Amino acid sequence: MPLFNLSDLRAGLVRHQRLIGLDPGKRVVGVALSDVTLMLASPYGGLKRGKLAANAAEITAIARKEGAGGLVVGLPLGLDGSFGPAAQAAKDWAMALSEATGLPAALWDERLSSSAVNRMLIQEADMTRAKRAQVVDAAAAAYMLQAALDATASSSP
Numbered sequence: 001m002p003l004f005n006l007s008d009l010r011a012g013l014v015r016h017q018r019l020i021g022l023d024p025g026k027r028v029v030g031v032a033l034s035d036v037t038l039m040l041a042s043p044y045g046g047l048k049r050g051k052l053a054a055n056a057a058e059i060t061a062i063a064r065k066e067g068a069g070g071l072v073v074g075l076p077l078g079l080d081g082s083f084g085p086a087a088q089a090a091k092d093w094a095m096a097l098s099e100a101t102g103l104p105a106a107l108w109d110e111r112l113s114s115s116a117v118n119r120m121l122i123q124e125a126d127m128t129r130a131k132r133a134q135v136v137d138a139a140a141a142a143y144m145l146q147a148a149l150d151a152t153a154s155s156s157p
Helices: 007-013 054-065 084-101 113-123 129-155
Strands: 018-025 028-034 041-048 068-075 107-111
Touching: 007 068, 007 107, 018 084, 018 113, 018 129, 028 054, 028 129, 041 054, 041 129, 054 068, 054 084, 054 129, 068 084, 084 107, 084 129, 107 129
Parallel strands: 018 068, 068 107
Antiparallel strands: 018 028, 028 041
């Protein structure tokens, strides 16, 4: 399944369908979920990064349970905006995941999302490193998904 432009993905959703935000890390895939109005992203949890079929099954189950109609996958561009090996790996994973789940997917720049979330958790929530490790992946996915929702809000019907 080809990747979509996020505005087109949003426009193709059935009324009240949500979007799932995914921040694919090396060990954990952070998961976030939008509300039905596509205005607010919230952390949902983390999935242990494993074989594509297993992750696809878990994401499909979340989509069915929560009424999600599409995926927004974080794209780790270089700090200068370059498209490197990590970005290519994320793109390939997003395309394979979209195919495996049957859900349309779009990519969204997630540069520094984990850094921003970690900084916020340290400064505002005063969390220990161990507690941050438990929530940072889902929070980074929510941070990325929120940026995508905000950027495409005016283009939605």
